[in-house]
Amino acid sequence: MCPxxxxxxxxxxxxxxxxxxxxETLKRATAVFMGPCQGKLCGKVAGDVIAALxxxxxxxxxxxxxxxxxxxxxxxxLAYEDESKPAGGAA
Amino acid sequence: MTLPGVATGxxxxxxxxxxxxxxxxxxxxxxxxxxxxxxxxxxxxxSWPGGGASGRNGExxxxxxxxxxxxxxxxxxxxxFSELSAELDFxxxxxxxxxxVLSTTDEELRRQDxxxxxQAEYGVQSEILDAAEVRxxxxxxxxxxxxxxxxxxxxxxxxxxxxxxxYLRAAARAGVSVFSGVDVHAVLTSGGRVTGVRTDGGDxxxxxxxxxxxxxxxxxxxxxxxxxxxxxxxxxxxxxEPVKPFLRCAVATPHLLGYCHQTARGEFVGGTELxxxxxxxxxxxxxxxxxxxxxxxxxxxxxxxxxxxxxxxxGTVSQAPDLAPVLGEAxxxxxxxxxxxxxxGFMGAPAAGRLLAESIxxxxxxxxxxxxxxxxxxxxxxxxxxxLVVTTDGRS
Numbered sequence: 001m002c003p004x005x006x007x008x009x010x011x012x013x014x015x016x017x018x019x020x021x022x023x024e025t026l027k028r029a030t031a032v033f034m035g036p037c038q039g040k041l042c043g044k045v046a047g048d049v050i051a052a053l054x055x056x057x058x059x060x061x062x063x064x065x066x067x068x069x070x071x072x073x074x075x076x077x078l079a080y081e082d083e084s085k086p087a088g089g090a091a
Numbered sequence: 092m093t094l095p096g097v098a099t100g101x102x103x104x105x106x107x108x109x110x111x112x113x114x115x116x117x118x119x120x121x122x123x124x125x126x127x128x129x130x131x132x133x134x135x136x137x138s139w140p141g142g143g144a145s146g147r148n149g150e151x152x153x154x155x156x157x158x159x160x161x162x163x164x165x166x167x168x169x170x171x172f173s174e175l176s177a178e179l180d181f182x183x184x185x186x187x188x189x190x191x192v193l194s195t196t197d198e199e200l201r202r203q204d205x206x207x208x209x210q211a212e213y214g215v216q217s218e219i220l221d222a223a224e225v226r227x228x229x230x231x232x233x234x235x236x237x238x239x240x241x242x243x244x245x246x247x248x249x250x251x252x253x254x255x256x257x258y259l260r261a262a263a264r265a266g267v268s269v270f271s272g273v274d275v276h277a278v279l280t281s282g283g284r285v286t287g288v289r290t291d292g293g294d295x296x297x298x299x300x301x302x303x304x305x306x307x308x309x310x311x312x313x314x315x316x317x318x319x320x321x322x323x324x325x326x327x328x329x330x331x332e333p334v335k336p337f338l339r340c341a342v343a344t345p346h347l348l349g350y351c352h353q354t355a356r357g358e359f360v361g362g363t364e365l366x367x368x369x370x371x372x373x374x375x376x377x378x379x380x381x382x383x384x385x386x387x388x389x390x391x392x393x394x395x396x397x398x399x400x401x402x403x404x405x406g407t408v409s410q411a412p413d414l415a416p417v418l419g420e421a422x423x424x425x426x427x428x429x430x431x432x433x434x435x436g437f438m439g440a441p442a443a444g445r446l447l448a449e450s451i452x453x454x455x456x457x458x459x460x461x462x463x464x465x466x467x468x469x470x471x472x473x474x475x476x477x478x479l480v481v482t483t484d485g486r487s
Binding site (some may be wrong): 018021022025028034035036038067068069072073074075076077078079080 | 096097139146376389399400401
């Protein structure tokens with residue numbers, strides 16, 4: 001199911017059976033959507049599994065938010081070179 | 092149902108206590124009420140339990156603060172965290188691996204002896220570290236920034252979702268009904284007393300209503316004509332790909348306005364702030380905070396320069412001018428209790444839940460809770476705490 005975090009179909013089904021019956025809570029219970037792929041590998045399959053568990057063609061709820069950055073980015077590439085420079089813009 | 096322990100069906104027409112908000116504050120309070128024998132309790136949330144700041148915070152836990160008020164409240168919490176896994180029969184992944192507040196500036200170094208002496212006076216055990224000791228404890232930290240610190244050995248961090256889930260399950264087992272998908276629009280009052288709440292599914296009667304609505308607690312207060320000087324604020328955090336263990340304790344850096352730890356799975360998790368507050372209820376993140384976090388964390392831990400950020404997220408709180416929580420009955424509305432204005436809410440919840448439940452069931456305000464009453468804000472009294480990693484007045 002999720003090669004990043006080793007979540008299996010069994011994990012998803014058993015978490016669902018235990019009561020984690022929402023994409024947001026199933027995400028937190030199994031770590032699908034949360035690995036380095038950020039759902040690119042598991043998102044569609046997880047959605048299909050959720051839909052099947054709900055007995056529908058599509059999941060009732062949308063998948064959890066995709067968080068920025070969309071691809072893993074090295075921290076050093078985002079850091080300001082001038083260490084004294086504060087982040088731009090108003091807080 | 093959205094989580095194990097969430098009730099199916101709709102709420103009844105009335106309860107002894109209605110708690111608004113199924114975050115860690117509301118659930119801890121409901122659990123402690125049930126433990127004291129008050130079980131006709133409903134917790135109402137418009138979303139899934141723990142979906143707000145309870146599941147978006149830095150997970151860190153300490154009681155080594157500089158003020159007596161904070162130290163005593165959070166020391167009760169720390170003691171509760173160490174017993175919660177057994178008591179709730181749910182592993183909250185509490186890691187008592189230590190909490191270090193770094194000293195960077197000359198002023199911070201000068202003050203750390205004084206702060207630690209105060210902590211000893213309050214009964215909070217902490218250790219003063221010099222540069223060499225800090226280097227042994229966090230060898231990857233930049234020595235220019237890690238020049239000293241105050242270390243609380245029995246503090247640390249826990250898994251925030253697990254704490255919410257543990258309280259939720261235990262509260263439900265004890266008879267509390269937790270509802271997901273019920274939107275509370277207003278607190279109902281009559282003649283200076285609370286009478287219930289108005290929801291999207293109708294009115295629910297209750298002699299006691301607890302406001303634990305997090306970022307929306309001030310909006311709820313206004314429906315009961317309770318006016319406190321609270322503002323909303325957005326905070327952001329990042330998590331990286333898992334890396335091998337390099338950071339055992341939780342670290343806060345007042346100089347950089349940052350806080351961080353490494354999870355058991357190996358991810359580095361941290362948040363930073365800028366002076367002032369970002370007054371919004373948006374949960375979107377911003378590019379300038381992403382860069383602020385990257386800049387500060389690479390500066391503190393240069394090895395993180397090659398480690399990749401996986402996610403950046405935001406959470407919102409409602410905060411008071413002195414950044415301390417508001418606990419207790421609301422001024423002017425009998426039966427309406429507040430557990431709001433939390434900025435350090437995850438770490439404070441086990442204590443707050445117990446103290447608020449005690450004050451509701453006995454009618455007496457526990458001494459540890461008393462300083463946090465709402466009236467202090469109306470009368471302009473502040474609780475002065477100097478070791479927070481957040482500012483409101485433009486200074487860092």
